[in-house]
Amino acid sequence: MKKADNRSVTYNFIMNVILTGSNILFPLLTYPYASRILKPYGMGMVSFANAIITYFTMFAQLGIPTYGIRVCAKVRDDREKLSRTVQEVLIINMITCFLSYAAFFAAIFFTPRLRQEKTLFLVMGILIFFNTLGVEWLYKGLEQYTYITVRSIIFKFVAFVCIFVFIHNSDDYVAYGFFTVLALVGSNAMNFINLHKMISVRPVGGYHFRQHLKPIFVFFGMSVATTIYTNMDSVMLGFIKGADENGCYDAAVKIKNILVSVVTSLGTVLLPRVSYHWEKGNRKEFWNLAKKAAAFEIIAGGSLAMFFIIFAKPTIYLVSGKLFERAILPMEIIMPTLFLIGLSNITGIQILIPMGKEKYVLYSEIAGAVINLVVNAILIPRLGASGAAIGTVSAELVVLIYQMCILKKDLGKLFGGAEIWKSITAVCLASAASMAIRRSSLSTFPMLLAGGIIFFLVYGIVLLVLKESLVCEYWNTGKTYMNKFLKKRH
Numbered sequence: 001m002k003k004a005d006n007r008s009v010t011y012n013f014i015m016n017v018i019l020t021g022s023n024i025l026f027p028l029l030t031y032p033y034a035s036r037i038l039k040p041y042g043m044g045m046v047s048f049a050n051a052i053i054t055y056f057t058m059f060a061q062l063g064i065p066t067y068g069i070r071v072c073a074k075v076r077d078d079r080e081k082l083s084r085t086v087q088e089v090l091i092i093n094m095i096t097c098f099l100s101y102a103a104f105f106a107a108i109f110f111t112p113r114l115r116q117e118k119t120l121f122l123v124m125g126i127l128i129f130f131n132t133l134g135v136e137w138l139y140k141g142l143e144q145y146t147y148i149t150v151r152s153i154i155f156k157f158v159a160f161v162c163i164f165v166f167i168h169n170s171d172d173y174v175a176y177g178f179f180t181v182l183a184l185v186g187s188n189a190m191n192f193i194n195l196h197k198m199i200s201v202r203p204v205g206g207y208h209f210r211q212h213l214k215p216i217f218v219f220f221g222m223s224v225a226t227t228i229y230t231n232m233d234s235v236m237l238g239f240i241k242g243a244d245e246n247g248c249y250d251a252a253v254k255i256k257n258i259l260v261s262v263v264t265s266l267g268t269v270l271l272p273r274v275s276y277h278w279e280k281g282n283r284k285e286f287w288n289l290a291k292k293a294a295a296f297e298i299i300a301g302g303s304l305a306m307f308f309i310i311f312a313k314p315t316i317y318l319v320s321g322k323l324f325e326r327a328i329l330p331m332e333i334i335m336p337t338l339f340l341i342g343l344s345n346i347t348g349i350q351i352l353i354p355m356g357k358e359k360y361v362l363y364s365e366i367a368g369a370v371i372n373l374v375v376n377a378i379l380i381p382r383l384g385a386s387g388a389a390i391g392t393v394s395a396e397l398v399v400l401i402y403q404m405c406i407l408k409k410d411l412g413k414l415f416g417g418a419e420i421w422k423s424i425t426a427v428c429l430a431s432a433a434s435m436a437i438r439r440s441s442l443s444t445f446p447m448l449l450a451g452g453i454i455f456f457l458v459y460g461i462v463l464l465v466l467k468e469s470l471v472c473e474y475w476n477t478g479k480t481y482m483n484k485f486l487k488k489r490h
Helices: 009-061 064-074 079-110 118-124 126-133 136-141 145-166 170-193 210-240 243-263 265-279 283-310 312-319 322-334 337-352 358-383 385-406 411-415 420-438 444-465 469-489
Strands: none
Touching (some): 009 079, 009 126, 009 170, 009 210, 009 322, 064 136, 064 210, 079 118, 079 126, 079 210, 118 126, 118 170, 126 170, 136 170, 145 170, 210 243, 210 385, 243 283, 243 312, 243 385, 283 312, 283 420, 283 444, 337 385, 337 411
16 A cells, blocks of 8 residues: 655645646646637536536535545554445445446436437446546545545646547537547546455455444535536526526636636645544644645636636637637626635635534535525526526635634634735736736637736735745745755756
């Protein structure tokens, strides 16, 4: 068995940054091509199918993707306990996967709207099985971020090549749907092949399934609520407004989701580490990590949200083309969620869950789901994609407010000494500096390039001048690594 990766949070963060970079790069290279070939209808159908399949994947997974990380992190130093835990959770997962497939096939063949595109749904539906088989939560619980990063990039590259080789006309959206899930299918297959390196694959016996059921179902409730308010907009748009409107909305959401992965990148690598510190009673280390993560979310989330509000139009034109012009306003509306999701990822996933307060995360997400459904039902028939965007922002705001209310006694530990005013100052100055570029007559790509350089250069310089602590820390770390590299070269 490979030992749990004891490398620093910084190293894991760097690996996750590389992974996040690939999550950004590959869609940015493929989506502009695919959207122009498949047009709003084809992209909308794939988005609609993905939203529907997400629900069945959710039922198959229960709350295991998050629960599995935590429970594996707690027993990672004991091979026998780890093997038994993984086998217990995987057996539960396989049972729920079978039940989910039964419901999935029934839905396809008994729902006319889905039956019309049954080939697309069946092809993309293979992800339900492979997400179960892949036990990705084990690898994250053991902090195997080098393996996760390299494996993911390889399969993303394969999918990337396939899209350009096989997607040539608007009728190829089924093939495109398959290639969108290919990287995950391949990654999960590789996980299963390598499973014997992590744990004993022989049945160890002495299983105690009951201990997992309550926390799994709590996490499942969280997953249900989250999936409702993150996917219901696409589902409702698909049924109410059709594939074209859904395709335009998907163009905005696709960009938002890419940026969310950037904003939450630090939090992703922290979950096993903060769970470990809380379990061992290392409260000081726990809050230090949480505080650093919160500072990162404020710095990254606020700046990215503002930049892409300012440059929504050229971004949509570059990524999707002018046929997706109706995506501009939804994108402007939905961008504040970068900041909201970033902070709720810290308060919920990185703090409340390691504390064992999963039920409060669940309650917050139920509240968010209810708000999203109500706002969507009222606004989608009137405003289409823009109404869906308002619903999403409303839901994320409610989630964050609820979680912060639960943590009100600990907010001082999380934000004490926070330098939020420095980030606000930097965002305002960077926005003012880049507005001249936005109002210029530059074409799409030069405008985005020039705007990005000016915005983030000004933003970074202002934060350094104001001596924002996290930025200065990473700046000094970068200089140290660079000096070491240069000394080795000489």
